[in-house]
Amino acid sequence: QKEVEQNSGPLSVPEGAIASLNCTYSDRVSQSFFWYRQYSGKSPELIMSIYSNGDKEDGRFTAQLNKASQYVSLLIRDSQPSDSATYLCAVNSLTGANSKLTFGKGITLSVRP
Amino acid sequence: KAGVTQTPRYLIKTRGQQVTLSCSPISGHRSVSWYQQTPGQGLQFLFEYFSETQRNKGNFPGRFSGRQFSNSRSEMNVSTLELGDSALYLCASSSSSGSHEQYFGPGTRLTVT
Numbered sequence: 455q456k457e458v459e460q461n462s463g464p465l466s467v468p469e470g471a472i473a474s475l476n477c478t479y480s481d482r483v484s485q486s487f488f489w490y491r492q493y494s495g496k497s498p499e500l501i502m503s504i505y506s507n508g509d510k511e512d513g514r515f516t517a518q519l520n521k522a523s524q525y526v527s528l529l530i531r532d533s534q535p536s537d538s539a540t541y542l543c544a545v546n547s548l549t550g551a552n553s554k555l556t557f558g559k560g561i562t563l564s565v566r567p
Numbered sequence: 568k569a570g571v572t573q574t575p576r577y578l579i580k581t582r583g584q585q586v587t588l589s590c591s592p593i594s595g596h597r598s599v600s601w602y603q604q605t606p607g608q609g610l611q612f613l614f615e616y617f618s619e620t621q622r623n624k625g626n627f628p629g630r631f632s633g634r635q636f637s638n639s640r641s642e643m644n645v646s647t648l649e650l651g652d653s654a655l656y657l658c659a660s661s662s663s664s665g666s667h668e669q670y671f672g673p674g675t676r677l678t679v680t
Contacts, residue, residue, distance in 0.1 A: 486667070488668065488669075490671075496673070497655075497657055497671040497672060497673050497674045498610070498657070498671050499671070500668055500669070500670060500671075503668055542609075542610065553623075554600070554612050554615060554623045554625075555600070555612065555669060556612070557602075557609060557610040558609070559609040560609060
């Protein structure tokens with residue numbers, strides 16, 4: 455069973471701080487990694503994708519991937535109250551000849567004004 | 568470009584009934600994946616369709632089925648509804664099969680009484 459684990463939350467940070475969200479995965483051959491943001495009562499929204507080891511930056515968001523450690527993280531700089539949401543980590547996994555996305559259970563971030 | 572659309576948005580059914588949910592992917596996308604989201608289990612993969620063929624299937628009973636039409640629109644059907652089927656059903660479209668970036672629709676909230 456391919457697993458995607460997200461560190462337990464909820465996570466609360468003050469406005470302007472850096473929020474660090476972590477995710478580990480069990481399938482060593484995974485190649486694609488994604489972060490989704492889900493506001494309460496809404497559907498998940500893709501915010502970052504990363505495929506290679508290292509950092510990928512997009513505005514205030516930075517995704518970090520370390521395939522050797524099977525670890526992917528999302529940093530949110532200058533956190534805003536509008537960043538308060540549940541963040542889902544998703545990893546591709548192979549099932550036979552096909553692959554699918556496996557999601558972590560998510561971590562809820564609260565940004566305090 | 569229009570996003571993923573799902574109908575209906577809300578549905579209330581009685582145990583034992585069946586239900587059909589519809590999903591129209593982003594124009595040009597040929598892959599549609601279906602997920603069930605519940606507070607306890609998170610996002611669980613149901614199945615993926617690509618070019619009218621089921622490419623992958625999650626660990627759900629045979630009561631859950633789906634299909635895809637030549638215009639890439641997809642439907643999922645749940646027969647003999649159980650109370651535990653109450654959930655948010657999400658479909659996600661992707662330009663290709665497998666682990667490429669997936670974009671979610673707003674979901675169908677199903678309540679089984």
